[in-house]
Amino acid sequence: MKRGFVVLQVLALLLSPLGPVFAQSQTLDKIKESGVLTIGTRTGSPPFAYINKNNEWVGFSIDLVELLVIPSISKEVGKPIKLTKKESTPPTRIPLLNSNSVDLIAGTMTDTPERRQSVDFSLTFFLTGAQFLVKKGSPIHGINDIAGKRIATQQGSTNAKIIREKVPNAQLREFPDQPAAFQALLQGQVDAYTNDGIQLYGLKAKAPNPTDWEVVGDFFSEEPYGMAMRKGDAKFKQTVDAGLKQGFESGKYFEIYDKWFGPKGELPYPMSPQVKAYLLKQIGK
Amino acid sequence: MSYQFKWSVLWSGQSGYWLLQGLITTLELSALAWLLAVALGILSGALRTVPFRPLRAAATFYVEFFRNVPLLVWMFFWYFGVPPLLPRGVQDWLFDHGAEFWAGMFALGVYHGARMSEVIRSGIQSIPRTQFEASVAMGLSVWQAYRLVILPIALRLIVPPITNESLNLLKNSSVALTISVAELTFQTRQIETYTARAIEALTAGTLIYLVLCVSIAWVMSSLERRYAIPGLIARVGGAG
Missing domain, CATH: 3.40.190.10 (Periplasmic binding protein-like II)
Structure with missing residues (x-):
């Protein structure tokens, strides 16, 4: 009886890594x-x-x-x-x-x-996919134009990582949230703000003068x-x-x-x- | 479903380099802000005790205004509020040359200056009035009395609370990440972005802050002992 119990315990222990599969x-x-x-x-x-x-x-x-x-x-x-x-x-x-x-x-x-x-x-x-939000008439039309420019990104996003790899001499400014990054773009602290295209359209729509801004560039990343x-x-x-x-x-x-x-x-x-x-x-x- | 630690993310890839960069930025930011804070603190702390009302009022205004608004707001103020007051050309030059860092430095220095001011004032006011009167009676001017007698004693008395305030300043420098200063906390988040390993990255950051703070506390307590005036204080604290 007692031995049977021990065997059961050992079995349970052996099987425990599989636990989550059945549980x-x-x-x-x-x-x-x-x-x-x-x-x-x-x-x-x-x-x-x-x-x-x-x-x-x-x-x-x-x-x-x-x-x-x-x-x-x-x-x-x-x-x-x-x-x-x-x-x-x-x-x-x-x-x-x-x-x-x-x-x-x-x-x-x-x-x-x-x-x-x-x-x-x-x-x-x-x-x-990632694009850029810029002031209308900006010389930035895509990822090939950002060398040496001040680019705002959202901290912890995949876009900053890609820019760092593809255009290491762009001056990245990473903000913890979107409103601060957008404010920096509005005031000229940065030349462009990059994020997923759809979010940029959202920001542009909410901006005080939406027509002053445009979303430019091909997707330079795929963001599912x-x-x-x-x-x-x-x-x-x-x-x-x-x-x-x-x-x-x-x-x-x-x-x-x-x-x-x-x-x-x-x-x-x-x-x-x-x-x-x-x-x-x-x-x- | 328990968390699987993977500490190797801290030394693989660029993590080590980032942490070092972050550490250097944190130290630069804190050191400059500390110098500014101490200068402002000594000035306004002393002014709050001088026998001349308009100067006292100006110093009081500085202290109450700057210490009673959250540091985060000051960060935004110096980064988003101040540059538009400058000509466009100057703004562009600043934005190309680390405006974030300087905005963060001013925010931190001016805010902590207001807090240090109170520490210094309490140090000055703990010196018996008779000591000031005695200095003046010996023929010193008010300025000389402050420079030669009051401040040297007050500065020794306030080493423990100034240490406290300095450690706070160092840790508060992390708030500068909100205006994109790539300091230590920023870099730990960067590691998290690249590796999705938040707990390891935060632990590394925490340990670095801890080591920094303990070292500063140690240096300050050696200073306290080294510069103690024999016989002035009954018992020099057993710190360290």
């Missing part, structure tokens, strides 16, 4: 228990996630979570789930996930191989946005992906896209056929 998802358990999904998202990145004029925290990424991911999680855990939002920024988002402060990052996070070593990513929900979650929770990732997949298949995703980026949306940005093909390819279409 229920810790994240889903946590959500089931609390009835709440906590996401980390942005406050100043229109139209993905921002505080609007009516002081509401809204955006495309938040809608995707609310209308596609939450229903999928509710179905999985068998009860209605509420959404809680917390602010996350590029330097804080991975630590927020790893400390269990949030369960999902849904903002403007680019899926990169380095980040995949620390977190898991959902299906790509948006595809953009994904939702990030703690590494190794396959069940939770499946559930999140199922929600997005359902959205792509039913067309609900494209309705939400239209709400924010359509002709009457917050920021008109028609989806190119290439981008659409890229998104649908993920679900085998």
Whole structure:
């Protein structure tokens, strides 16, 4: 009897590395228990996630979570789930996930191989690339014109890294958030601000005189946005992906896209056929 | 799901170089800001005790205005608020030549100067009034009394609180990353960007700050002992 118990314990010990494979998802358990999904998202990145004029925290990424991911999680855990939002920024988002402060990052996070070593990513929900925002008439038309120029970037973003590698003599000024970087561009501290094209369009639309600014240059990087979650929770990732997949298949995703980026949306940005093909390819279409 | 540490990110790639660059920038920024803060602190701290009301009022205004606004606001003030007051050509020259660093230096120095001023004032006011009267009675002018008697004693008395303030200044230099000064904290974030290893990078930064602060505290306490006036203070603290 006693020996049998020891054998069982040893077996359990040997099998414990396999534990997570069989076990229920810790994240889903946590959500089931609390009835709440906590996401980390942005406050100043229109139209993905921002505080609007009516002081509401809204955006495309938040809608995707609310209308596609939450229903999928509710179905999985068998009860209605509420959404809680917390602010996350590029330097804080991975630590927020790893400390269990949030369960999902849904903002403007680019899926990169380095980040995949620390977190898991959902299906790509948006595809953009880095460009430059400059004053109209600026001599900067793309990445080939920035040698020696003062270029603002957002700290912790992939764009700064690419510029450092491709144009090492550009003078980089890295700001922790978008408003400070944009202010520096407005005042002439920098000659251009680089970020993902879509975010630059968003900033331009919000600027005091949108026509004074233009977004220039070909994409000098490819930035697929994904939702990030703690590494190794396959069940939770499946559930999140199922929600997005359902959205792509039913067309609900494209309705939400239209709400924010359509002709009457917050920021008109028609989806190119290439981008659409890229998104649908993920679900085998 | 527990976190897997990977310390090698700190010495692989460019991490080591970045940390060193960050450390140098932090030291430069803090050292210059400290000199400015001490100069402003001694000046305004002394002015707050002189027997002449307009000077006292000006010094009081400086202290209350600068210490009661958050440092972050001062960073933005010196970086975004001051340059537009200058001619366009000067602005461009500044922006090409490290305006961030100088804005950060002024923000840090002027803010901590206001705080040091209070430390120095309390040092001066802890000296018995009779000592000042005695100096004047010996024929010294007010300026001479301050320079030869009051300040040399006050500066010795305030070494412990000045150490405190200096350590705060060093650590507060990290706020300069908000205006894109590539100091130590900035560089630890840079490592995080490249490696997605936040905890390792932050730990490295923390250890460097800790070593810096402990060294400064040690230097200051040796200074305190070296320059102590025998017999002035009953017991020299056992620090160090």
